[in-house]
Amino acid sequence: MHELSIAMNLVDLVRAQMKGREQAAVRAIGVRVGDLVDLSAEALQTGFQIACADTSLMGSVLEIEAVPVVARCRACGRPTEVVRQFFLCAHCLSADVEITSGLELDLSWIEVDEAPPP
Numbered sequence: 001m002h003e004l005s006i007a008m009n010l011v012d013l014v015r016a017q018m019k020g021r022e023q024a025a026v027r028a029i030g031v032r033v034g035d036l037v038d039l040s041a042e043a044l045q046t047g048f049q050i051a052c053a054d055t056s057l058m059g060s061v062l063e064i065e066a067v068p069v070v071a072r073c074r075a076c077g078r079p080t081e082v083v084r085q086f087f088l089c090a091h092c093l094s095a096d097v098e099i100t101s102g103l104e105l106d107l108s109w110i111e112v113d114e115a116p117p118p
């Protein structure tokens with residue numbers, strides 16, 4: 001289950017981002033996952049809950065945003081969205097396209113509760 005290791009990497013990444021703000025509680029994090037990434041969102045959610053256990057992220061919510069597959073056509077130069085894995089330019093029908101989006105797996109935001117001043 002590689003989703004668990006992805007989830008553990010995400011938790012490490014968030015904890016690294018939160019360094020020096022240990023009293024702030026992470027409420028939610030958002031990740032952008034390209035549609036070409038071989039990943040089950042359900043398994044990632046489960047993995048995230050496991051990875052969060054006994055960390056400062058425990059109880060936080062994972063929001064997964066799907067990123068459509070976008071390619072740049074080398075024939076006409078225009079960006080084109082790839083649907084149903086037909087890697088053809090929608091403008092000129094060339095198959096000579098270069099994938100520009102759809103392969104990402106990025107942490108895009110972190111929502112925190114800042115602790116009240118002491």
Ligand SMILES: [Zn+2]
Nearest residue numbers: 073076089092
């Ligand atoms: Zn084209």
